Amino acid sequence: MIGLYVVYKEGVRLYGATNVTSKKVKQIHTNANVVLLVEDEEQWDQIVVDTVARINTDPNMKKKIWQNHFKYQGFTDSDDEKLVVLLFTPRRIILHTMNAAPEVLVAETVQHDKDIQILKGPS
Secondary structure (H helix, E strand, C coil), X not given: CCCCCXXXXXXXXXXXXXXXXXXXXXXXXXXXXXEEEEEECCCCEEEEEEEEEEEECCHHHXXXXXXXXXXXXXXXXXXXXXXXXXXXXXXXXXXXXXXEEEEEEECCCCCHHHHHHHHHCCC
């Protein structure tokens, strides 16, 4: 398991940031199916987010998600060539709680054409 923080949310899409040479980027190039796990250890609740992931290097997107604490991870600013954005489009979300059966929430249909446009950036 690789630790990753979701740093930005827009609609049902989630965004993370990482280094272009990271293990996560290599894994996404091999298999874009990614599961994100969010846990509340005190309540024993889990949210499992089944997603399709894409790598995004668009400068506008990097500016949109930039946070100053990225500097502690070795990035200089949003223009840093090592910084890439991970775009996660949920297919379904599963809520596990101690008090009930798992609840499956279906997200919007993955829109590959729209995601490809986002990756290519403005024409």
